[in-house]
Amino acid sequence: MVFITGVSSGIGAATARLLGAAGYRVFGGARDPERIQAAPGVELVACDVRDEISVRTAVDQIIDRAGRIDVLVNNAGVSLAGPIEATSVEEAQALFDTNVFGALRTIRSVLPDMRARRSGLIVNVSSVLGFLPAPFMGLYAASKHAIEGLSETLDHEVRNLGIRVVLLEPSFTRTNLDLGSKRTAAVIADYADALARSHRAVVQQIATAPRPETVAEKIAAIIKGPHRLREPADRRARLLRTLRRYAPVKGVDSSLRKTFGL
Template identity: 60%
Template structure:
């Protein structure tokens, strides 16, 4: 019988992270879940929780050392922890933007730096970075979040070139809107909306409508399991809509993509293109 694979999931206390940790544990993986406060995480059978704040170097180092002391190795790292931010780019304070990048870009970087030495030594490993369709598509009033996912995609592609000779690969998981607290309870920029008020409200309404009918985190969890167990491919859109958007981005004329996005995000037809 093959040895259990050891999987680390950040942001494992809710949403995609919790669904993924649960599904992988149910299917024979040895799962370690990271949460900012592991004492408040709801228990998941077969999942060992530890405390990790991906914005804190020492917290990341202690968490990874704990997993290695418990399991001896890490076969799969799932960088799932993330935050979102809604609001006009003009109104976004630098500290607000920095918080998003510290979690969504530098958080995965800290985790990657912590786990790579053991993966390289074992000459085996898989790093799954949870991106988004907004990692390859623009999104009005989600510019900082989209920028962080664009950055994560660039980091992931570069990293995969650097580490594949050690038999360690990187996967970009690209879900569309998912029915999670992250999407429903996204933080908003603090500055008054001013001239952007009407359009921001229309966009938020359009986004909330999509989230309410969006797939559950279970769909993403099932994709993560498939990624681990299937032949390697760098980009992994999640579900039919994300796959379609990925293809449209590559093959559809830019003007048509632009019009479609504006319609999706609630921009009225009589506004300038």
């Protein structure tokens, strides 16, 4: 049985469709499930990862109906683009409340059942920005860095209990999350030109980026395959991880700035 958060669109929706079609019993969490059409084999539950009661209620409902949760896919997330200087503390807190604390809420809610059965898999959807920050995506990258640290630590803590954790690291994906990133409310003129060039570069990258179905196929492979803590979701993500690890720092820095039009 698989529980996926954030199934209203993008990677979450594609993963729910794929796993449901493959014969898994899938529960999809969404803030307003009545507004979306459930794919065959997918049962929708109301789940707002920003709300502790909503998360716990969703998990209790799933266990009541299915008896267990074998796999949790922490996919729900939001983005934020803009200079760090222009990012308010309130904007940063809202982003972390979904991307980091939302994942923490679902993890804490499913672990008692997994511990009792000494079995379980938690897949946390990170990003290449979790190990390779990008300009004007500082707080989003910081949230994914936090997920990387949380996941690696958690895997050590639960491994002896029969539970494993996987970090899924997509590169740009053709979803509304990447293409329609929310902008910081504040605007600082000194950054405007570089921000505009960076945005154009991102749009160009997304035009040829993998579709969410590619990431969904990777999640399916993770569920069936041998455990690896970090799983790049596509060829570009694998290349970027290799470059980050082995290429000279100056070369990576220059390549990054060129990619983002700086």
